[in-house]
Each structure stands twice: as C-alpha cells, then as structure tokens.
Amino acid sequence: MTIGFAGGALRVWRRDMESWRKYYKASLVGALGEPILSLLAIGYGLGRFVDIDAGGAAGATLGYAHFLAPGILASAAMNAASFEATFGSFTRMTEQKTYDAILATPIGIREIVAGDALWAASKATLSGTAVLLVAAGAGLVTSAWACLLPFVALLIGLVFASMGLVVSSRAQAYDFFTYYFTLVISVMYFFSGIFFPLASLPGWAQAIAWCLPLTHAVALSRACVAGTVGAAALVHLGVLLVVLAASYTLAVRWVGRRLIA
Numbered sequence: 001m002t003i004g005f006a007g008g009a010l011r012v013w014r015r016d017m018e019s020w021r022k023y024y025k026a027s028l029v030g031a032l033g034e035p036i037l038s039l040l041a042i043g044y045g046l047g048r049f050v051d052i053d054a055g056g057a058a059g060a061t062l063g064y065a066h067f068l069a070p071g072i073l074a075s076a077a078m079n080a081a082s083f084e085a086t087f088g089s090f091t092r093m094t095e096q097k098t099y100d101a102i103l104a105t106p107i108g109i110r111e112i113v114a115g116d117a118l119w120a121a122s123k124a125t126l127s128g129t130a131v132l133l134v135a136a137g138a139g140l141v142t143s144a145w146a147c148l149l150p151f152v153a154l155l156i157g158l159v160f161a162s163m164g165l166v167v168s169s170r171a172q173a174y175d176f177f178t179y180y181f182t183l184v185i186s187v188m189y190f191f192s193g194i195f196f197p198l199a200s201l202p203g204w205a206q207a208i209a210w211c212l213p214l215t216h217a218v219a220l221s222r223a224c225v226a227g228t229v230g231a232a233a234l235v236h237l238g239v240l241l242v243v244l245a246a247s248y249t250l251a252v253r254w255v256g257r258r259l260i261a
Contacts, residue, residue, distance in 0.1 A: 005114070008107040012115020013122070015102075016088075020119075032130045035076035039131060042195075043068045043140075066142075069135040070221035071194030073149060074156055076131050077124035078214055081157035082185055084120035085164025086177045092116070093168060099259055109256040113248065117161040124157025125150055135225075143227030152224060156217045159240050162247035163213075169254035188214035193222075213243045 003011070043065030092098035102112055129150045135141050167180045191205070192214040198206050209215050216236040223233040 003106050003111075005111055008111030009114035009118060011107060012102065012112055013118045015098075016092075016116065016119035017122070020123075032127060035072050035079075035127060035131050036134050039065070039069060039072045039134060043072075065138070066140050066225075067197075067222075068195065069131070069140045070149075070225040071192075071218045073128045073131040073135070073153065074214060074217040074221045075189055075192075075194055076127040077153040077156040078160045078185070078188070078217065080127040081120040081124040081160040082164045082181070084123050085117065085161040086168050086171075086180065087174065088120070089116050089165055090168040090171055090174065090177075093255070093258070099255070103259065109259065110252050113162075113165055113252050113255055117158055117165060117248065117251070120161035120164065121154050121157030124160070125154045128153025128156070141225055143225060145224040145227050145229050148224050148229075149221060152217070152221055155237075155240055155244070156221075159213055159217070159244045159247065162244055162251050165251040166247055166254060169251060169258050188212045193218045213240060216240055 099112055103109070132141070132146065132149050132153075136146070164180075167177065171177060191201075191209050192212050193209065194214075198209050198215070201209060216239045220233055220236040220240070223229050223236070
C-alpha cells in the first residue's frame with residue numbers, strides 16, 4: 001500500500017496527538033503558563049522600571065510590554081517545539097521503540113521525522129497563539145498583520161523541532177539535553193533581542209546574534225505585531241526556511257543512521 005510522504009507524516013502526527021490527548025491538561029500548564037506569566041510579570045512588572053529605546057519600533061512609543069510580547073511569543077514557540085522534539089522524540093526513538101514499530105509499516109524515515117516535527121510545531125503553535133491572545137487582550141497588538149502570527153509560530157516550531165530532532169538523533173541519554181538547552185536554547189533566549197534591542201550590544205555580539213535562528217524569529221514576530229512587514233521580514237523568513245531545510249535534511253540522515261544501525 002502506497003501512503004505517500006504527506007499521508008505518512010500526517011499519520012505519525014496523529015499518533016503523537018492521540019497519545020498527547022491522554023495527558024494534555026498537565027502538558028498545557030507548562031506550555032501555556034510559563035510564557036504567559038513571563039509576559040505579564042516582566043512586561044508589566046519589570047516593564048514599569050524600564051525605559052527602552054527600540055529604535056523607532058513599537059516598543060519605543062508604546063512601552064516595554066509592546067516590545068516584549070512578540071519576543072515572548074517566539075520564545076514560547078521555540079521552547080514548546082524544542083522540548084517535544086528532544087525529550088518526547090528521544091523517548092519514542094529509544095525507550096518506547098515507537099520509531100521502530102512505525103518502520104514496520106509502509107511509513108519511512110522521512111515521514112517519521114516530518115510527522116514528529118509537525119507535531120512539535122503544533123504544540124509550538126498552541127503556545128504562540130495563547131501568548132498572542134493574551135497580548136491582544138491586553139491591548140499589545142496594534143496591527144492586522146498579527147493575524148499571521150500563528151503561522152509564524154508554526155514555522156518557528158518546525159525550525160526548532162527539526163533542530164531538536166538532530167540533537168535527539170545524537171543523544172545517548174536524557175542528560176545530553178542539558179548541554180543543548182544550556183548552551184544553545186538558553187543563549188538564544190537571552191541574546192536574540194527578546195528583552196532588549198540588539199543595537200545595545202557591541203558590534204561583534206550583534207553579528208553573532210544575527211546568526212541565531214531565534215533572532216530572525218523574534219524580528220519576524222515583532223514586524224507582524226508592529227505592522228512593519230516589508231523586505232526585511234522576507235529576509236528573516238528566508239533565513240528560517242533555510243535553517244528548516246538544512247536541519248530537517250540532517251535530522252532525516254542521522255535519525256535513519258541511528259535506527260538502521
């Protein structure tokens with residue numbers, strides 16, 4: 001029986017979704033609670049004491065919470081996808097042997113990786129949309145372009161899910177993810193323009209920051225919120241698509257080697 005790439009990926013996605021439905025309430029607490037609390041606590045708490053110059057962006061005229069909201073949205077999508085594609089995918093790959101069972105069907109490695117990445121991106125979209133709704137309710141969204149943010153969150157989720165699957169394919173134990181989250185995810189979280197404009201960094205640090213995929217995700221999200229979607233936004237979109245293509249290709253290769261070896 002021929003299923004096809006899209007059909008196989010959707011079957012893997014549905015398998016993950018059906019499994020998640022059994023414990024979704026507990027999962028939602030972490031996926032939605034942390035970014036929303038961060039937005040409220042930092043944006044409105046710490047934000048009262050922050051005088052930020054966002055270089056003419058929304059944060060320069062509308063306050064720190066306006067500047068922070070799109071960055072929190074992007075980071076929420078990143079975190080949701082990264083946790084699912086590391087701890088979740090590693091469990092399915094090694095402990096539960098779910099990948100091996102799926103390979104006994106007409107579904108192949110490409111479909112498994114795509115389906116798992118799509119599921120992680122779905123959780124990222126859920127987290128990002130929740131932040132968007134809270135931000136909109138608080139009056140932090142001022143442009144109709146913000147309607148694109150769920151799709152932006154989906155793209156961010158696909159990027160970081162593919163990156164997480166690359167890491168999972170090389171991990172030997174759960175402790176391995178400590179390196180990834182401490183040295184990669186945390187660095188991007190603090191130095192990708194979420195909490196302060198990158199212009200405040202030294203030139204060499206700005207150059208490094210623009211090499212981080214989350215920096216482009218934050219910039220794209222901020223452009224949608226502020227209504228400044230233009231050529232620069234297309235550049236950020238292009239960078240994310242390149243990272244997605246590269247990381248997905250690598251994930252397919254390394255996951256395949258791990259399962260076949």
